[in-house]
Amino acid sequence: MYYVDNVVLGLSTALSLGNLLYCFLGVFLGTAIGVLPGLGPVATIAMLLPITYGLDPTTALIMLAGIYYGAQYGGSTTAILINLPGESSAVVATLDGHQMARNGRAGVALATAAIGSFVAGTIATGVIVLFAPILAGFAIQFGAAEYFALMVLGLIASVVLATGSLFHALAMILIGILLGFVGIDVNSGLARYSFGSMQLSDGIDFVVIAMGVFGLGEIMANIHEQSKQITTQKVTSLWPTREDYRRMWKPILRGTGIGSVLGVLPGGGALLSAFAAYSIEKRVSPNRAEFGHGAIEGIAAPESANNAGAQTSFIPMLTLGIPSNAVMAMMVGALIIQGIQPGPSVITENPTLFWGLIASMWIGNLMLVVLNLPLVGMWAKLATIPYYFLFPAILMFCCVGVFSLENNNFGIFLMAGFGLFGYALKRLGAEPAPLLLAFILGPMLEEYFRRALLISRGDLSVFVTSPISATLLAVAAILIVIVLLPGVTQKREVVFKED
Amino acid sequence: MKFWGDDVLKQSAIGLGLIYLTLGALGLAIGLGYPMGSVARMGPGFLPIVVSSLLLAFAAISIFKGLAAGRPQLPSVQLLAKGAAPVMTVVISVVTFAAVCRVLGLFPSTLLLILMSATASPEFALKPKPIAGAVIVAGTFSYIFVKLLGLPLPYINMPG
Amino acid sequence: MDVVTRVVAERMSEELGQPIVVENKPGAAGSIAAEYVAQSEPDGYVILMGQTSHFAINPGLYSTLPYDPIESFIPISLLADAPNVVVVPANSPIKNMADLIDAARKADGSLTLAVSSNGTVSHLTGELLETTTGVTFNHIPYKGAAPAIVDVVGGRIDFMLSSIPTALGQIRAGGLRPIAVSADKRSPTLPDVPTIAEQGYPGFNAGTWYGLFAPAGTDAAIIDTLTDAAQKAIADPEIRAKLQDEGGDTLIATRDEFRAKIKADLEKWGEVIRISGATVN
Numbered sequence: 001m002y003y004v005d006n007v008v009l010g011l012s013t014a015l016s017l018g019n020l021l022y023c024f025l026g027v028f029l030g031t032a033i034g035v036l037p038g039l040g041p042v043a044t045i046a047m048l049l050p051i052t053y054g055l056d057p058t059t060a061l062i063m064l065a066g067i068y069y070g071a072q073y074g075g076s077t078t079a080i081l082i083n084l085p086g087e088s089s090a091v092v093a094t095l096d097g098h099q100m101a102r103n104g105r106a107g108v109a110l111a112t113a114a115i116g117s118f119v120a121g122t123i124a125t126g127v128i129v130l131f132a133p134i135l136a137g138f139a140i141q142f143g144a145a146e147y148f149a150l151m152v153l154g155l156i157a158s159v160v161l162a163t164g165s166l167f168h169a170l171a172m173i174l175i176g177i178l179l180g181f182v183g184i185d186v187n188s189g190l191a192r193y194s195f196g197s198m199q200l201s202d203g204i205d206f207v208v209i210a211m212g213v214f215g216l217g218e219i220m221a222n223i224h225e226q227s228k229q230i231t232t233q234k235v236t237s238l239w240p241t242r243e244d245y246r247r248m249w250k251p252i253l254r255g256t257g258i259g260s261v262l263g264v265l266p267g268g269g270a271l272l273s274a275f276a277a278y279s280i281e282k283r284v285s286p287n288r289a290e291f292g293h294g295a296i297e298g299i300a301a302p303e304s305a306n307n308a309g310a311q312t313s314f315i316p317m318l319t320l321g322i323p324s325n326a327v328m329a330m331m332v333g334a335l336i337i338q339g340i341q342p343g344p345s346v347i348t349e350n351p352t353l354f355w356g357l358i359a360s361m362w363i364g365n366l367m368l369v370v371l372n373l374p375l376v377g378m379w380a381k382l383a384t385i386p387y388y389f390l391f392p393a394i395l396m397f398c399c400v401g402v403f404s405l406e407n408n409n410f411g412i413f414l415m416a417g418f419g420l421f422g423y424a425l426k427r428l429g430a431e432p433a434p435l436l437l438a439f440i441l442g443p444m445l446e447e448y449f450r451r452a453l454l455i456s457r458g459d460l461s462v463f464v465t466s467p468i469s470a471t472l473l474a475v476a477a478i479l480i481v482i483v484l485l486p487g488v489t490q491k492r493e494v495v496f497k498e499d
Numbered sequence: 500m501k502f503w504g505d506d507v508l509k510q511s512a513i514g515l516g517l518i519y520l521t522l523g524a525l526g527l528a529i530g531l532g533y534p535m536g537s538v539a540r541m542g543p544g545f546l547p548i549v550v551s552s553l554l555l556a557f558a559a560i561s562i563f564k565g566l567a568a569g570r571p572q573l574p575s576v577q578l579l580a581k582g583a584a585p586v587m588t589v590v591i592s593v594v595t596f597a598a599v600c601r602v603l604g605l606f607p608s609t610l611l612l613i614l615m616s617a618t619a620s621p622e623f624a625l626k627p628k629p630i631a632g633a634v635i636v637a638g639t640f641s642y643i644f645v646k647l648l649g650l651p652l653p654y655i656n657m658p659g
Numbered sequence: 660m661d662v663v664t665r666v667v668a669e670r671m672s673e674e675l676g677q678p679i680v681v682e683n684k685p686g687a688a689g690s691i692a693a694e695y696v697a698q699s700e701p702d703g704y705v706i707l708m709g710q711t712s713h714f715a716i717n718p719g720l721y722s723t724l725p726y727d728p729i730e731s732f733i734p735i736s737l738l739a740d741a742p743n744v745v746v747v748p749a750n751s752p753i754k755n756m757a758d759l760i761d762a763a764r765k766a767d768g769s770l771t772l773a774v775s776s777n778g779t780v781s782h783l784t785g786e787l788l789e790t791t792t793g794v795t796f797n798h799i800p801y802k803g804a805a806p807a808i809v810d811v812v813g814g815r816i817d818f819m820l821s822s823i824p825t826a827l828g829q830i831r832a833g834g835l836r837p838i839a840v841s842a843d844k845r846s847p848t849l850p851d852v853p854t855i856a857e858q859g860y861p862g863f864n865a866g867t868w869y870g871l872f873a874p875a876g877t878d879a880a881i882i883d884t885l886t887d888a889a890q891k892a893i894a895d896p897e898i899r900a901k902l903q904d905e906g907g908d909t910l911i912a913t914r915d916e917f918r919a920k921i922k923a924d925l926e927k928w929g930e931v932i933r934i935s936g937a938t939v940n
Contacts (some may be wrong), residue, residue: 050665143815166502171519171557177550178526185543186776186800189720192543193529198690198725216593220586223619266805320812321828322805329805336824337666337901343828388620392613393636395589399596399612400605400644406691407651412597416590423586424518428511442550447802450541454799455771455815458539 003129010355014363019062019356022055026063027364030070031371034077037084037215037397040207041071043404045330057338058353062360064334068327069310069361073117073368076303080109081382082394084215088206089274089306091436094214096291096298103294107238107380112248112296113303114372115240120256120304121365124311127260128358132347135264135312136319142265144455145462148448149472150265151441154272156479157279158437169434172425176438179204183443187450199410207405209439211398212415213432217422219391224427238377240296248300251281255304263309266316266324275437277305283482311361318346318354503564512565519558526551585619592616604655605645610637663739663869664708666901670892675884689713694725697732699874703881706735707872711780715924719932728925733882734917735871736889737910739902742842742866743784743820744849746835748811751818756839756858759818763794772796773807773819781820783928784841784865786935788820791860811835822867823848842866847903868910868924870917886914 013019033044045064052060075086080097093113100109127135142150159169182193183203194201240248255277262273281301282291291298313324321343323329335342340350347354382390402411425432456462464470530551533544592615600608613633617623644650664681672679693713699705707713714728726732747753753762763770774782782798789795799816801807804825810816812834819826823846829835830849839855840846843864855863871889873882892898893909902909912920 050669053669140809140813143810143813167557167561168515171515171554171561174550174554174557175519175522178522178547178554181526181547181550186802187541188534188543189800190533190543192533192547193526198694216589220589223585223589224582266809320809320834321832322809341828341831344832344834345828386622388617388623389632391620392616392633395593395616396609396612396637396640399593399600400609400640400650403600403652404650408691409597409600412593412600416593416597419593420586420590424514428514428518430511430515446541446546451799451801453539453541454797457769457797460539 006351006355007129007359009351010357010359013058013352013356014062014360018056019059019360020363022059022063023066023360023364024367026066027070027073027368028066028371030067030072031074031368033067034071034074034086036074037078037086037211037394037401039397039401039404040087041068042326042330044071045327049330049334052334053337057335057340057350058356060334060338061331061353061357062364064331065314065357065361066364069121069307069364070368072306072310073114073372076113076299076306077110077379080113080299081106081379082390083218084394084398085210085436088210088271088436088440089302089309091210091214091433092274092278092302093299095278095433096293096295099292099294100296100299105294107376108240108244108296109299110376110379111238111240111373112244112300114369114376116248116252116255116300116304117307118365118369119252120259120306120308121311121368122362123253123256124260124263124308125358125362125365127308128312128315128361132315132319135261135315139264139266139316139322140320141468143466144448144452145466145469146472147265148445148452149463149469149476150272151445151448153472153476153479154276155438155441155445156476157276158434158441164429164431168430172430172432172435173438173442176435177442177445179209179435180439180441180443181446186447187454197410199406199408204414204439205402205405205411206436206440208402208411208415209418210436211402212418213422213425213436215394215398216415216419217426217432219394220419220423221426222387222391224423238380244296247287247296251277251285251297251301252304254281254284255301255306256308259305259308260312262305263312264315264324266313266322271437271440273305273309274302277301307365314357314361317342318357319344321346512561512568514565516558516561516563516565519554519561523551523554523558527555585621588619589616592619600652604641604653605650606638606641606655609641610634613637663741663902666898667738667889667892670895670898671888674888674891690717690721690724690726693717693731696872697726697874701874701876701878703873703877703885705874706885707732708869709872710869711867711924711928714921715928716780716783716932718925719929728921731875732872733875733877734914734921735873735882735885736893736914737868737870737912737917737920738889738893739909740842740866740868741822741824742840742846743781744823744826744830744837744846744852745818745839745841745855746811746821746826746830746837747818748814748816749834749836750814751836753818753838754836755853756855756860759838760792760794762817763792763796768795769797770794771799771815771817773811773816774798774800775804775807775819775821775825776800776802780865780867780928781822783931783935784820786931787863787865788855790931790934791863808835847908868920882914 029044030041033039033041044067052064071087072089075090076093076097079085079090079093080101083094083098085091085094097109097113100106155173158173159166182200184191184201191201258277258280259273262276278298278301281297282288285297287295287297313328316322316324317328317332321332321341323332332342340346340353398415399412402415403409405411422432452462453460463473526547530544530547533547534542535544535548536542592612595615596608596612599611610633613636614630623629641654645652645654668679668681689712693707693709696705696707717724718728753759772785774785776782785796785798804821807819808821808825808829811819812829820841826835827848830837837849837852839858840849840852841855843854843856845852845854871885873885893911899909
């Protein structure tokens with residue numbers, strides 16, 4: 001009875017005309033921002049915050065939330081079309097999604113992403129309704145040691161992302177970690193690799209590297225190859241075939257499961273969910289040879305995980321008052337300005353807010369799929385625009401996007417440098433995806449490792465005495481073996497052939 | 500997934516190795532200047548030194564493998580120059596944008612960016628139609644970002 | 660701090676009859692924003708929302724700063740303060756400061772204190788606490804307050820000096836227990852929590868203040884207009900209530916008192932930094 005009452009309360013709140021309107025505005029804006037490279041939900045929410053002061057807190061939150069998960073939807077659009085991830089979680093979408101676009105299947109990729117996201121969003125909303133308190137309790141269990149183990153698992157899983165050479169993928173990971181060290185070290189307060197620049201002492205923004213390596217690097221490589229358009233194949237049907245549907249439903253479900261669980265963990269959970277889903281799918285799928293060349297599972301799984309993670313990342317904020325990422329932190333701020341203290345009491349003191357938001361998340365997902373599916377055709381056409389029209393526009397978005405990060409041009413210079421670097425990598429055949437993920441995970445790995453040891457006063461056993469940490473590390477060890485095994489057997493095959 | 504990679508990667512092993520070498524050496528040289536500490540009490544220099552050293556090891560292996568695979572065919576200088584020109588055009592146009600965006604305002608800077616970078620493509624020619632298109636795109640885009648979204652840059656900076 | 664800025668800015672723009680745009684310039688613990696204002700035209704159109712860390716702490720931590728805390732700016736007005744609250748996990752045996760110091764002595768330096776970022780008032784308040792009480796803690800740095808709160812609520816950390824708004828949700832829900840506030844008077848948001856000074860350390864006073872600054876060289880008349888608007892804004896009971904929701908309170912002071920406060924804090928925190936040996940570069 002508890003659930004039914006609250007769901008009804010939620011739906012009646014969410015279906016009010018005002019809330020519907022603001023929900024639509026939010027998801028529309030969110031999709032637009034997600035599509036535009038460089039401009040992210042954090043900056044947009046910051047700009048729109050003053051507008052929310054005059055609104056009812058539930059309405060304000062509905063709109064801001066719409067922007068957030070709408071951006072997840074849109075972020076994969078550029079990743080698929082032009083190999084440019086709008087957000088860290090969209091990096092995974094570039095792997096198979098962009099390959100599908102190059103094969104003339106951009107429409108199918110986009111449609112799969114939309115469908116997967118909708119299914120994931122629906123299921124995740126259900127998960128929130130049923131399991132929010134349990135999941136919140138689960139999130140609290142994660143301390144430094146547990147997060148460290150999770151990151152180790154994540155880093156090893158990211159190795160699986162590479163399709164070319166394991167050796168060079170590992171080198172990319174090392175470079176990514178090294179780049180991640182630039183900035184102020186949390187534990188000592190020392191500015192590392194800052195070369196005396198105050199800007200660098202803040203670290204390198206993910207968007208700068210992504211725009212540089214993926215954006216500029218890709219453009220330069222395409223110009224070099226004198227690509228006329230993004231896709232050289234004739235654009236086939238826009239919609240997934242029966243076979244596609246058959247192949248995508250299991251990855252969608254798996255991705256949703258992974259995303260729902262990992263999204264709850266504050267700090268990196270949502271990002272991890274996307275490529276954990278990809279890695280697992282690659283291991284489990286019967287079509288694993290296709291991964292990296294346009295396998296539909298390779299876009300279905302991470303996109304579902306992405307969206308599920310985006311929904312469940314609201315749980316710590318709503319139930320514990322703890323923001324999982326910068327966007328959530330802004331929403332906490334918005335609530336405080338409205339006089340609401342986010343925390344465990346929100347469910348009991350502000351049931352309309354809590355249940356109304358959750359109901360509107362489902363409605364927002366519905367709106368997104370209704371909004372985006374018809375647009376798939378338009379986006380797919382974009383892939384056929386002559387390249388010399390397209391790339392200056394992309395450059396324009398990248399430059400302004402990077403500028404808007406800190407309202408200065410230092411980042412743009414950095415981006416140009418990374419562009420050259422990305423171009424060199426592409427020409428030499430290396431893959432940048434593991435680099436980007438290692439860039440985010442590496443410093444976190446260090447931070448959690450050192451913090452766990454600081455708390456335990458140097459006692460290394462803390463990583464195995466914690467049940468969660470021990471389990472995760474064991475799984476990581478198993479993964480290493482699994483990952484290395486085919487490499488070893490492959491080598492053996494080659495040796496035999498040469499004989 | 501293979502361990503060493505396909506033929507393309509085998510040929511570029513030296514090139515990649517050189518990249519690893521530069522980054523690893525830089526990382527190590529600077530990293531050694533930070534306090535290292537021990538495994539249990541890591542200082543800020545510990546992991547940078549470890550990671551840089553690993554990268555240098557990878558560099559050595561890569562270069563060695565590349566040399567062992569035989570003489571790489573280096574493209575002629577002319578070919579390199581021809582390939583480099585469009586790439587550098589893109590870089591220069593981005594850098595120019597960064598340098599002038601505050602001075603000239605967003606509209607002129609994006610216009611400059613679009614026109615300069617477009618010349619990197621052989622299909623582009625500075626004819627009235629493309630230029631007009633560029634003006635419209637730059638103008639609308641800049642308008643949206645400066646006036647509607649409040650980007651803190653002048654739309655256009657008139658002298659005086 | 661963002662909340663304080665926006666709320667006050669809105670009220671001030673009503674007073675001045677002119678819109679005030681809040682521009683975020685993040686980075687380098689606020690030095691980037693401070694530098695930007697210091698180098699702007701002194702025409703009264705670009706002003707800085709500064710806090711203790713810019714003026715009293717950064718100078719001690721960074722070997723070179725692109726601005727001088729005293730010379731580069733003219734103080735317009737103090738706005739509000741934001742004290743820290745000492746919180747422990749809900750099921751901790753520590754009920755007050757005496758328990759805390761006792762436990763710290765017994766633990767001989769291994770009692771864990773979560774610090775939300777190095778070089779902030781929160782971090783240095785911890786150092787000040789050590790010198791005042793004579794015990795040492797095991798400082799555990801975090802990137803931001805949220806992960807620190809999670810660890811305290813989870814019982815993995817012994818205590819934390821948090822800004823009041825960050826901890827308020829958990830305090831009200833029972834996940835955290837407040838045992839003291841760091842300012843010289845009690846916070847209106849937590850009226851039942853005694854100050855550190857009340858619990859045996861008279862004179863203990865540490866917190867963040869926020870104030871408005873204009874670049875040096877700005878015309879005195881312009882400064883007066885801005886000061887007037889700012890003072891009217893914080894005198895407004897609605898604004899005061901909003902600031903109290905943040906856990907702080909408005910600070911009414913003249914410009915000279917403000918200037919004196921900055922100098923005093925610069926010395927006080929400079930001393931703490933010197934003793935602790937903390938630097939960034």
